[in-house]
Amino acid sequence: GIQVEQSPPDLILQEGANSTLRCNFSDSVNNLQWFHQNPWGQLINLFYIPSGTKQNGRLSATTVATERYSLLYISSSQTTDSGVYFCAVDLWETSGSRLTFGEGTQLTVNP
């Protein structure tokens, strides 16, 4: 099956710093999504981004589907950004579409 690799696995920042999270995938995909899992376990949608660039406040994401990677940028990080960031890719097969998750990047933002 498709492989999804995220890097780095862990990241510790001081409040106010910027960061870039990377997601590589092994096969062509129909779409890619970024999620944030907060410390209480809730999964929050960040971006649905099969290609191109999107921005939402301090967060932005870029997917280059032809080169099989996506980047999530966090600027001016805040302690509330802490948690795990997941990349998930949607691979269409004859039986339908299914989402495969990477193992995540654990982000800790210290005050």
Added chain:
Amino acid sequence: NAGVTQTPKFQVLKTGQSMTLQCAQDMNHNSMYWYRQDPGMGLRLIYYSASEGTTDKGEVPNGYNVSRLNKREFSLRLESAAPSQTSVYFCASSYRWRGLTTDTQYFGPGTRLTVL
């Protein structure tokens, strides 16, 4: 809108017991999904339902059954729980058009299940 709701939030079972996890969405989505998340790992797909009346196996279907009761509801059943099924279970929904997910998946709050 409540989004995606799951019941129960927590459950403790003994090995061999059965239970059903309930999921409902009010976003008029046609596709629904069940995932499990083990400590330190990403989510893995157990079963999904592309549309009302259809269900398909995901990556880790063994030991589970599902029912798409109607467009809103998708349940996950453990017939004979095992300690290896201790996990956090998430339900999700999305809208698909012509077989492709056209928008992000929305997740419920999760059910934390412990099997002793």
